[in-house]
Amino acid sequence: MQIKTQLDDLLIHYSSRGRDALLPVLWDIQTAYGHISKEAVHEISHRLRVPEADIYGVISFYTLFHSDPTGETIIRVCTDPSCGLRGADAVLDGICQKVGVQHGETSADGKYTVEHSPCLGLCELAPAALVSKRGEGEVSIGEATVESLLADELGDYHSAAYSQMGILLDDNDLSNLEQYGDYGALRHALDAISPDDIIAEIETSNLIGRGGAAFPTGMKWKFTRQSEANPKYVVCNADESEPGTFKDRVLMEKRPHLLLEGMALAAYAIGSEKGYLFIRGEYPKATKILEEAITDAESANFLGHDILGSGFNFHVEIRRGAGAYICGEETALFEAIEGKRGFPRIKPPYPTTHGLFDKPTVINNVETLCAVPHIIQRGATWFKGLGTEKSTGSKLVCVSGHVERVGVYEIEPGMTLRDLLEKHCKGIEGSLQAVLMGGAAGTFLTPDEIDVPLTFEDLRGIDSTFGSGAIMVFNDTVDLRDVLRRLALFFQHESCGKCFPCQLGTQRQFEILQRSDNPKNGDTDRLRDVGLTMTESSLCGLGQTAASAILSAMDKFPELFIEKR
Amino acid sequence: MPNKNSITLTIDGQEVTVPEGATILEAAKQAGIDIPVICYHEATTANGLCRICVTDVNGGRLLQPACVAQCQADSSVETRNERVERSRKTILEMLNASVDLSEAPEIQEMMSNYQADSERFPDAKSRDHAIIDDNPFYIRDYSQCVLCWRCVQVCAEDAQYTFALTLGERGHDTEVATSFDISMTESPCVFCGQCVGVCPTGALKSKVEFGMQQGLSADEIRQSTRKSRKRKSLNDK
Numbered sequence: 001m002q003i004k005t006q007l008d009d010l011l012i013h014y015s016s017r018g019r020d021a022l023l024p025v026l027w028d029i030q031t032a033y034g035h036i037s038k039e040a041v042h043e044i045s046h047r048l049r050v051p052e053a054d055i056y057g058v059i060s061f062y063t064l065f066h067s068d069p070t071g072e073t074i075i076r077v078c079t080d081p082s083c084g085l086r087g088a089d090a091v092l093d094g095i096c097q098k099v100g101v102q103h104g105e106t107s108a109d110g111k112y113t114v115e116h117s118p119c120l121g122l123c124e125l126a127p128a129a130l131v132s133k134r135g136e137g138e139v140s141i142g143e144a145t146v147e148s149l150l151a152d153e154l155g156d157y158h159s160a161a162y163s164q165m166g167i168l169l170d171d172n173d174l175s176n177l178e179q180y181g182d183y184g185a186l187r188h189a190l191d192a193i194s195p196d197d198i199i200a201e202i203e204t205s206n207l208i209g210r211g212g213a214a215f216p217t218g219m220k221w222k223f224t225r226q227s228e229a230n231p232k233y234v235v236c237n238a239d240e241s242e243p244g245t246f247k248d249r250v251l252m253e254k255r256p257h258l259l260l261e262g263m264a265l266a267a268y269a270i271g272s273e274k275g276y277l278f279i280r281g282e283y284p285k286a287t288k289i290l291e292e293a294i295t296d297a298e299s300a301n302f303l304g305h306d307i308l309g310s311g312f313n314f315h316v317e318i319r320r321g322a323g324a325y326i327c328g329e330e331t332a333l334f335e336a337i338e339g340k341r342g343f344p345r346i347k348p349p350y351p352t353t354h355g356l357f358d359k360p361t362v363i364n365n366v367e368t369l370c371a372v373p374h375i376i377q378r379g380a381t382w383f384k385g386l387g388t389e390k391s392t393g394s395k396l397v398c399v400s401g402h403v404e405r406v407g408v409y410e411i412e413p414g415m416t417l418r419d420l421l422e423k424h425c426k427g428i429e430g431s432l433q434a435v436l437m438g439g440a441a442g443t444f445l446t447p448d449e450i451d452v453p454l455t456f457e458d459l460r461g462i463d464s465t466f467g468s469g470a471i472m473v474f475n476d477t478v479d480l481r482d483v484l485r486r487l488a489l490f491f492q493h494e495s496c497g498k499c500f501p502c503q504l505g506t507q508r509q510f511e512i513l514q515r516s517d518n519p520k521n522g523d524t525d526r527l528r529d530v531g532l533t534m535t536e537s538s539l540c541g542l543g544q545t546a547a548s549a550i551l552s553a554m555d556k557f558p559e560l561f562i563e564k565r
Numbered sequence: 566m567p568n569k570n571s572i573t574l575t576i577d578g579q580e581v582t583v584p585e586g587a588t589i590l591e592a593a594k595q596a597g598i599d600i601p602v603i604c605y606h607e608a609t610t611a612n613g614l615c616r617i618c619v620t621d622v623n624g625g626r627l628l629q630p631a632c633v634a635q636c637q638a639d640s641s642v643e644t645r646n647e648r649v650e651r652s653r654k655t656i657l658e659m660l661n662a663s664v665d666l667s668e669a670p671e672i673q674e675m676m677s678n679y680q681a682d683s684e685r686f687p688d689a690k691s692r693d694h695a696i697i698d699d700n701p702f703y704i705r706d707y708s709q710c711v712l713c714w715r716c717v718q719v720c721a722e723d724a725q726y727t728f729a730l731t732l733g734e735r736g737h738d739t740e741v742a743t744s745f746d747i748s749m750t751e752s753p754c755v756f757c758g759q760c761v762g763v764c765p766t767g768a769l770k771s772k773v774e775f776g777m778q779q780g781l782s783a784d785e786i787r788q789s790t791r792k793s794r795k796r797k798s799l800n801d802k
């Protein structure tokens with residue numbers, strides 16, 4: 001009975017809401033109780049008018065939601081490549097031993113649940129962990145040790161950002177409104193620039209999306225503005241879950257108002273009054289900073305109703321993801337906001353006509369949106385003067401692994417990878433074996449290839465990619481087969497399961513790589529067939545790139561795949 | 566004379582004119598060309614998820630699922646070249662490694678048609694589930710489930726609006742489930758039987774058929790449809 005009253009208190013906030021409130025409700029209940037019980041599902045079903053089976057399906061899709069009771073504290077240790085290099089396995093095993101559990105189990109006293117986790121976006125502070133305390137929520141832990149994870153007081157972390165350019169990031173802390181100052185670009189736009197001219201300016205700037213797909217931003221905005229249906233939405237993709245990627249987190253922590261201003265400009269340009277900022281559930285610090293930033297921006301009338309007396313309205317709502325890499329895929333992200341399992345949709349139709357709630361939607365990466373206020377303030381010509389003709393402006397990359405100074409770097413496109421690693425990152429730790437460009441969905445480069453200029457076009461020229469901006473560096477002490485196993489585990493864990501090639505292929509790929517120290521006859525051919533089938537026939541970008549790094553390793557490090565007899 | 570709203574393309578070298586918006590599958594059918602399908606069913610919304618129907622359109626980087634991809638004017642579609650065959654064969658081999666296809670004769674025929682090797686993936690994890698016998702009308706044997714989604718769809722918006730079923734977990738562990746794995750009798754299921762009707766494998770079957778397969782007498786079958794029991798707890802999670 002008491003539980004029911006407590007639940008009622010939680011659910012009262014959602015009485016008049018529909019299915020799109022499902023993830024927020026589930027988060028509230030997960031945080032309060034450590035799991036979402038059958039009884040809770042029954043109540044939610046009643047309030048939001050969503051079938052119980054659907055709610056159960058949603059809970060079981062997202063790894064941060066549990067339908068079974070968990071320990072009072074859930075500890076998740078990242079075991080993806082960059083953390084793997086920094087002793088993550090030992091930390092995970094150490095905790096398990098200390099509290100007396102195996103991976104994935106809850107201790108007998110009900111105090112702890114311990115799990116391994118995919119990349120937590122804190123790779124520069126490897127090994128990373130995420131701790132959830134019942135009733136309190138999540139805390140990210142950098143440079144985790146067994147002791148720091150079990151401490152009563154959990155520590156904060158500090159992220160380093162290095163900028164050659166000082167545009168998106170510099171040494172100043174601009175995380176609160178006082179430091180950030182006026183929304184000057186927005187004010188200027190509302191005063192003096194028409195929506196069509198904003199779009200023209202973005203088109204002229206040649207701004208290319210920073211989320212991985214490298215689509216021209218101006219064109220996306222134009223198509224969305226031209227779509228007849230209303231309302232229109234602006235969505236910020238802050239799901240950042242590609243292994244080795246943490247630039248968006250650092251941007252959100254250090255420049256929340258820049259991002260909000262970028263969203264407001266996008267909304268003004270396409271004719272939207274509602275924005276969603278979808279941030280991965282593993283970023284509690286950035287979430288808090290953004291929540292405060294929205295409140296402050298609303299009080300200063302930079303967001304909200306009748307912004308700066310212009311008649312333009314724009315409201316931003318934050319939505320927390322709940323542990324699913326696939327929700328970074330734009331259509332899966334829409335499904336998540338709509339309160340469903342994060343299954344990607346078939347494209348076409350595209351988000352510019354059929355996006356969130358089936359309405360025309362602009363969805364952009366955090367970094368893309370952060371470039372916008374600068375372009376509006378300083379002009380497309382200035383922006384085009386930076387970088388190269390096809391890679392304009394500045395670009396953030398996330399360097400982790402074996403360099404002397406890991407972190408987020410803002411670089412001018414055209415800088416070579418060698419310069420970045422040897423000069424800016426203060427050199428490679430040990431002797432270079434391989435670089436993984438673009439994250440788990442990217443490609444390996446050999447030491448011979450690091451003179452490539454870091455531009456969209458040059459990377460494409462060697463069949464590589466900026467991807468998410470992740471650059472993972474491996475010296476010659478690293479067992480690349482172990483790295484490949486971690487990548488394969490990542491995709492096996494993160495495939496949504498919708499289409500056969502990826503649902504089955506990520507499992508088969510994982511199985512073959514598991515035994516790669518002792519391969520079976522024919523494993524190389526199997527791996528290639530599985531990889532090419534996923535690449536050519538999968539429904540979405542996850543499956544289409546789930547073999548990318550592995551196929552590139554087969555090509556560049558064939559000795560890893562020799563089948564000894 | 567093709568009218569304004571029709572388009573012409575070639576499929577395997579053969580010229581075909583179809584109404585705008587027609588899928589490649591429809592166009593191929595019109596041209597008498599057979600494309601295999603597993604998840605596609607006329608009565609359910611096409612989700613393009615099995616990808617067995619992929620075709621090569623203009624040699625593009627991605628193969629296109631014929632059941633949902635619309636025909637493009639003047640395009641050239643190949644329904645059976647090396648890339649297409651590799652995908653189809655590999656999908657079948659991977660599927661066979663995970664799922665018991667013994668009661669899916671159509672998929673078995675595809676396997677032989679594409680020379681799929683049923684032993685291609687040794688030591689693969691298969692999706693083994695205990696048979697669930699929890700209601701008087703049908704049994705559920707999810708070891709045979711290929712995850713075509715049809716049963717979930719007809720139970721929901723494609724037909725019945727009952728919403729007894731969902732998909733649970735994700736990736737290779739995906740499964741068809743009820744809320745908290747409750748029995749069908751505890752669920753909102755109205756036993757309309759539509760799920761059994763659309764299932765392409767032996768995963769869902771009526772108790773009568775199941776009983777006969779088990780060699781039960783007519784009397785025993787009648788008994789079994791009267792009282793149900795849950796055989797084993799759901800699965801081996």
Ligand SMILES: Cc1cc2nc3c(=O)[nH]c(=O)nc-3n(C[C@H](O)[C@H](O)[C@H](O)COP(=O)(O)O)c2cc1C
Nearest residue numbers: 209210211237239240328329330364365368541542
């Ligand atoms: C599996 C998968 C994961 C993705 N994750 C992200 C992500 O975390 N952040 C992001 O901005 N884009 C991600 N994308 C790309 C988005 O689908 C989309 O292209 C992007 O948000 C568009 O923004 P942009 O044009 O500003 O790059 C992902 C794509 C796939 C296929």
Ligand code: SF4
Nearest residue numbers: 496498499502540543
């Ligand atoms: S490619 Fe993978 S993630 Fe994408 S729809 Fe298919 S199964 Fe889901």
Ligand code: SF4
Nearest residue numbers: 710711713714716764
């Ligand atoms: S039980 Fe049958 S209809 Fe349902 S998803 Fe599985 S194979 Fe398809």
Ligand code: FES
Nearest residue numbers: 078083120122123
């Ligand atoms: S946080 Fe561990 S690899 Fe990114």
Ligand code: FES
Nearest residue numbers: 613614615616632
């Ligand atoms: S039949 Fe086309 S994807 Fe399944």
